[in-house]
Amino acid sequence: MDSWLRESGALGLDSLELADFPDTGRGVKTTRSFKEGEKILTIPAKILWTVKHAYADPLLGPALKSAQPPLSVEDTLAIYLLFVKSRESGYEGQRSHVAALPTSYSSSILFEEDELEVAAGTSLYTITKQLEQSIEDDHRSLLVRLFIQYPDLFPLDKFGIDDYKWALCTVWSRAMDFVLPNGTPVRLLAPFADMLNHTSSVKQCHAYDPSTGNLSVLAGKDYQPGDQVFINYGPVSNSRLLRLYGFVIPGNPNDSYDLVLSTHPQAPFYEQKEKLWKMAGLDSTATIPLTLTDPLPKKVLRYLRIQRLDAQNLAVVARQGSDAAEEKVSDENEVEILRFLVESFEYLLSGFGTPLEKLEEQLEKGVYPAGSNAWAAAHVSIGEQKVLRLAKKRAEELLSLVESGSDGNAKDRCANCGKADAPLSLCGRCKSVAYCGRACQVAHYKGHKTKCQALAAKSG
Numbered sequence: 001m002d003s004w005l006r007e008s009g010a011l012g013l014d015s016l017e018l019a020d021f022p023d024t025g026r027g028v029k030t031t032r033s034f035k036e037g038e039k040i041l042t043i044p045a046k047i048l049w050t051v052k053h054a055y056a057d058p059l060l061g062p063a064l065k066s067a068q069p070p071l072s073v074e075d076t077l078a079i080y081l082l083f084v085k086s087r088e089s090g091y092e093g094q095r096s097h098v099a100a101l102p103t104s105y106s107s108s109i110l111f112e113e114d115e116l117e118v119a120a121g122t123s124l125y126t127i128t129k130q131l132e133q134s135i136e137d138d139h140r141s142l143l144v145r146l147f148i149q150y151p152d153l154f155p156l157d158k159f160g161i162d163d164y165k166w167a168l169c170t171v172w173s174r175a176m177d178f179v180l181p182n183g184t185p186v187r188l189l190a191p192f193a194d195m196l197n198h199t200s201s202v203k204q205c206h207a208y209d210p211s212t213g214n215l216s217v218l219a220g221k222d223y224q225p226g227d228q229v230f231i232n233y234g235p236v237s238n239s240r241l242l243r244l245y246g247f248v249i250p251g252n253p254n255d256s257y258d259l260v261l262s263t264h265p266q267a268p269f270y271e272q273k274e275k276l277w278k279m280a281g282l283d284s285t286a287t288i289p290l291t292l293t294d295p296l297p298k299k300v301l302r303y304l305r306i307q308r309l310d311a312q313n314l315a316v317v318a319r320q321g322s323d324a325a326e327e328k329v330s331d332e333n334e335v336e337i338l339r340f341l342v343e344s345f346e347y348l349l350s351g352f353g354t355p356l357e358k359l360e361e362q363l364e365k366g367v368y369p370a371g372s373n374a375w376a377a378a379h380v381s382i383g384e385q386k387v388l389r390l391a392k393k394r395a396e397e398l399l400s401l402v403e404s405g406s407d408g409n410a411k412d413r414c415a416n417c418g419k420a421d422a423p424l425s426l427c428g429r430c431k432s433v434a435y436c437g438r439a440c441q442v443a444h445y446k447g448h449k450t451k452c453q454a455l456a457a458k459s460g
């Protein structure tokens with residue numbers, strides 16, 4: 001691969017080497033020092049794996065163009081990889097890259113049943129099960145649309161379901177995503193740059209240059225010779241890390257739980273409510289991430305307030321336009337949604353195979369060998385349970401405030417983020433709500449404006 005990279009014009013290889021590291025496995029180390037921000041590596045456009053290049057290939061391109069409906073970006077890249085892997089001659093450079101790829105992966109889609117069972121109750125469990133099914137369906141569809149149409153290009157012994165899963169795992173764990181200035185998304189695989197492991201302690205330091213199409217990596221921090229070079233894959237939860245990359249970060253601060261909210265189209269006033277959700281930037285089916293820092297996002301309350309509107313409140317809320325249901329609609333509505341949330345979180349938590357404390361105890365005792373699939377699944381479950389417990393606590397606190405009638409002018413917590421353990425200052429105009437800082441005051445103003453003006457006018 002090295003000579004292919006050099007001949008193609010890759011820059012920076014003289015200062016970098018592949019190496020094995022105890023925590024992250026194979027990665028890249030520097031052989032000289034770098035200052036943060038310095039360019040470390042450039043992989044030229046012509047050797048990147050992209051959809052454009054797959055379609056431009058003289059053998060693969062015409063077959064891809066004939067597939068109806070067209071393949072997704074993910075499938076195109078996966079088939080491109082398998083196609084090159086299956087060739088016995090030609091494609092020498094790309095084949096040397098494929099030969100350097102891992103032969104197996106530890107994504108949750110490849111877990112044994114008993115390993116995945118450790119994560120029972122998590123969104124990882126549900127999504128993995130759904131994925132297993134959809135991967136089989138997609139593979140069957142590729143057989144019909146592509147493989148059996150061109151048996152010489154896609155020999156079935158090299159395009160089976162296990163090959164397809166390998167290719168998908170390769171794309172999930174190694175592809176990089178960018179959005180061009182005109183909003184077009186680009187997904188690509190960059191040889192050698194795909195050997196860089198992740199750490200959240202560097203800023204995003206891989207970049208795509210839309211004018212040249214080259215991929216570059218900058219130093220995300222200062223490096224000494226022999227240091228491992230990292231990039232940042234983004235603020236990814238353990239659930240997503242395990243599904244897409246096959247690893248977890250114990251105590252991951254980005255852990256989250258994806259809450260799915262949906263409403264039956266035959267529910268009362270569905271069409272009017274659908275309009276209100278749209279106005280509020282939501283959809284009739286909304287997936288909202290609950291996180292450790294924001295376990296009960298405002299969007300959840302907003303969605304449910306609209307979902308539970310009665311005929312009388314519907315008209316009032318519709319007049320609020322884009323501020324619709326940003327704040328409490330009525331005591332009844334608020335109590336109803338908060339009770340629903342407390343019960344739902346309780347129900348979701350009861351669905352976890354093993355409670356958080358028990359899992360922590362098991363990890364402590366070494367029941368799951370460190371680094372094993374079951375160990376990783378246990379970390380996902382712990383993270384999601386932590387988030388759900390925080391969300392339930394927050395819903396209970398809000399419920400007791402509404403039930404005691406002290407929510408409307410609660411001054412003991414930030415009206416925007418709910419923080420109570422921070423210095424708070426009152427809204428300068430109405431003095432009825434408090435904020436932990438300027439950012440929260442600004443973020444809250446749009447929804448608070450009408451009430452603020454009314455209260456300020458009342459108090460003269």
Ligand SMILES: C[S@@+](CC[C@H](N)C(=O)[O-])C[C@H]1O[C@@H](n2cnc3c(N)ncnc32)[C@H](O)[C@@H]1O
Pocket residue numbers: 023024025026027101102173174194195196197198199244245246247
């Ligand atoms: C883009 S590749 C990086 C190179 C990879 N280690 C290799 O040998 O090909 C992404 C994969 O590296 C591993 N990886 C990356 N960052 C990691 C980390 N912080 N801890 C553990 N494994 C990591 C995971 O297996 C992940 O799927």
